[in-house]
Amino acid sequence: MFRTVIRLHSNLFRAIRKQEKVSVFKSSKMATMSPAESGEFIVKNAKFVKVHEEGIKHLAKEVISGIQSKVIDVENFSQHEHHPKPSDSHAPNWIFLIDTLNFCFWTPGDATKWKVDGQTGYFSLCAAINRALKEGIDITNPSFYSKITLEELEKILRSDDGQTKAPLLPERVQCLHEVGRVLLEKYDGKFENCVKACNNSAVALLKLVTEEFPCFRDEATYNGKRVSIYKRAQILVGDLWACYRGEGLGRFDDIDKITMFADYRVPQVLVHFKTMEYTDELMQLLKSDKIIENGCAEEVEIRGASIYVVERLKEVVLEELKANHPNISAKNVNAVLLDHFLWDYRRKHAAELEYIPFHKTISVYY
Ligand SMILES: Nc1nc2c(c(CN[C@H]3C=C[C@H](O)[C@@H]3O)cn2[C@@H]2O[C@H](COP(=O)(O)O)[C@@H](O)[C@H]2O)c(=O)[nH]1
Numbered sequence: 001m002f003r004t005v006i007r008l009h010s011n012l013f014r015a016i017r018k019q020e021k022v023s024v025f026k027s028s029k030m031a032t033m034s035p036a037e038s039g040e041f042i043v044k045n046a047k048f049v050k051v052h053e054e055g056i057k058h059l060a061k062e063v064i065s066g067i068q069s070k071v072i073d074v075e076n077f078s079q080h081e082h083h084p085k086p087s088d089s090h091a092p093n094w095i096f097l098i099d100t101l102n103f104c105f106w107t108p109g110d111a112t113k114w115k116v117d118g119q120t121g122y123f124s125l126c127a128a129i130n131r132a133l134k135e136g137i138d139i140t141n142p143s144f145y146s147k148i149t150l151e152e153l154e155k156i157l158r159s160d161d162g163q164t165k166a167p168l169l170p171e172r173v174q175c176l177h178e179v180g181r182v183l184l185e186k187y188d189g190k191f192e193n194c195v196k197a198c199n200n201s202a203v204a205l206l207k208l209v210t211e212e213f214p215c216f217r218d219e220a221t222y223n224g225k226r227v228s229i230y231k232r233a234q235i236l237v238g239d240l241w242a243c244y245r246g247e248g249l250g251r252f253d254d255i256d257k258i259t260m261f262a263d264y265r266v267p268q269v270l271v272h273f274k275t276m277e278y279t280d281e282l283m284q285l286l287k288s289d290k291i292i293e294n295g296c297a298e299e300v301e302i303r304g305a306s307i308y309v310v311e312r313l314k315e316v317v318l319e320e321l322k323a324n325h326p327n328i329s330a331k332n333v334n335a336v337l338l339d340h341f342l343w344d345y346r347r348k349h350a351a352e353l354e355y356i357p358f359h360k361t362i363s364v365y366y
Pocket of ligand 1: 103105120122339344347366
């Protein structure tokens with residue numbers, strides 16, 4: 001009896017470290033809401049986060065001037081020096097690799113300590129992967145990364161100061177082994193084969209990715225219901241759509257079903273524009289830099305409210321365009337580009353936004 005309890009306990013501890021085992025176990029029983037439905041359900045029941053319609057209307061004005069000035073434009077993705085061009089044959093596998101590793105770049109005490117070629121956070125990852133490609137390492141090939149060692153990845157993600165290790169290295173190796181194995185076994189090692197299996201449906205690709213690759217299964221139980229946030233799975237679809245400007249491999253007839261990508265940076269911007277507000281208790285918790293668990297009510301509410309706010313923002317912007325800007329095309333006004341605008345805004349105004357702490361959650365999901 002005692003022996004079984006010990007075994008169970010150590011399994012649970014190991015599972016918490018390797019998060020996806022836990023979620024797979026839990027998710028088989030209850031139906032899971034879509035990210036948009038989850039955002040609505042979470043805001044309706046939220047205790048730590050309040051949404052402000054006035055703030056959303058104010059932010060909508062910023063967005064419309066962003067559309068007019070082309071700061072918000074589907075062309076932007078590939079213009080970034082580290083992002084692939086649609087003509088690059090390795091682009092689909094590059095995007096799949098990057099979004100498999102697109103999580104948790106902050107280090108306790110100094111969020112941007114891990115630097116690669118002078119870049120920080122997400123762009124450190126991009127710089128490291130592109131550096132490896134230049135060094136002749138076949139890093140975007142699942143035959144390579146499905147068997148990558150901790151030492152090999154540590155070297156590929158080495159930082160400028162030669163000391164600071166990339167955060168969560170063992171978890172990154174685990175994710176690469178998992179997705180690499182499945183991609184080789186079922187999709188001939190090419191992510192574009194996953195895309196082609198989805199008949200230009202973003203919702204179908206989201207389902208395929210979260211079912212085939214457990215480390216993308218970003219779900220939680222909130223108020224007794226199964227909710228989904230799927231940050232990395234949705235950003236994967238969004239990056240494909242943006243890279244190919246909604247054409248070819250990036251053509252998704254239901255791209256408007258994709259929500260914003262609930263990470264730890266965009267919530268800072270949404271609070272800054274007073275579209276949502278944390279209770280004093282939650283703000284104190286974030287100011288204490290205390291780690292908050294993936295899946296706890298505070299974390300789920302921050303992420304769920306972010307999804308709800310951007311869905312509402314999209315509606316307000318589309319109404320405003322229809323009513324007062326009939327000459328501006330609403331074709332590309334979707335949560336993907338609104339998200340990119342907000343995430344880029346945080347980067348451009350990093351110092352100004354430091355007064356709003358980001359939530360510290362250690363997770364492979366974002
Ligand atoms: N919501 C949202 N979260 C995003 C991105 C991106 C990069 N997307 C590229 C594609 C088009 C865009 O214009 C970007 O060029 C990374 N992240 C998340 O941010 C966090 C790191 O942040 P920082 O420390 O500042 O690098 C981390 O959780 C990471 O997973 C995004 O776009 N939206």
